Amino acid sequence: MNKGGEPDLLDGYLREAPARLGRSGFEAVLRAADATCALLAGGHPALLAGPDEVAFGPDLQREYLALLAVLITGRTDHHVITLPQSDGTAGWAVAEKHLAHDPKALEELRARITARAHDGARTGRALEQWWDTE
Incomplete structure (x- = not known):
């Protein structure tokens, strides 16, 4: 209490x-x-x-x-949703309750999160390459 x-x-x-x-x-x-x-x-x-x-x-x-x-x-009242990774493992994100029952909105959220993760990974690789050449 x-x-x-x-x-x-x-x-x-x-x-x-x-x-x-x-x-x-x-x-x-x-x-x-x-x-x-x-x-x-x-x-x-x-x-x-x-x-x-x-x-x-x-x-x-x-x-x-x-x-x-x-x-x-x-x-x-949040929901943890699965985000399939390119290597076959699962990742997760926390979603608002209303998204858990809206398959289209949920898929759009998954796509945005996945795209952001891929962009971040590309940026990280580019920075590592730049760092290695310095």
């Missing part, structure tokens, strides 16, 4: 997540989210990545993103 006597937003998550993830997975997600929140609070950019010492596979990555969305937005 929060100070106003209302159920705390994270109470349900913190009670249910260990059963879904197992103790070590739950702890890994919490450590990763805590580190990310500390970086963001300090004004630093944060890379969405889990701890190296734990197998931080796709299920934990998705859970981590969902937890960050709740912590950042203060809401639980």
Whole structure:
């Protein structure tokens, strides 16, 4: 319960997540989210990545993103959507509730995110080439 006597937003998550993830997975997600929140609070950019010492596979990555969305937005009405990657692995994005039920809007969002990621990767490769020639 929060100070106003209302159920705390994270109470349900913190009670249910260990059963879904197992103790070590739950702890890994919490450590990763805590580190990310500390970086963001300090004004630093944060890379969405889990701890190296734990197998931080796709299920934990998705859970981590969902937890960050709740912590950042203060809401639980978002949806984590799958973004297929060119290498066959899955990536994710957080979408507003109304998009989850609009296949056309969801596909347009996926296309925009994918295009932005490809542009960023091209820019990164160009900068690396430039850096290597200097």
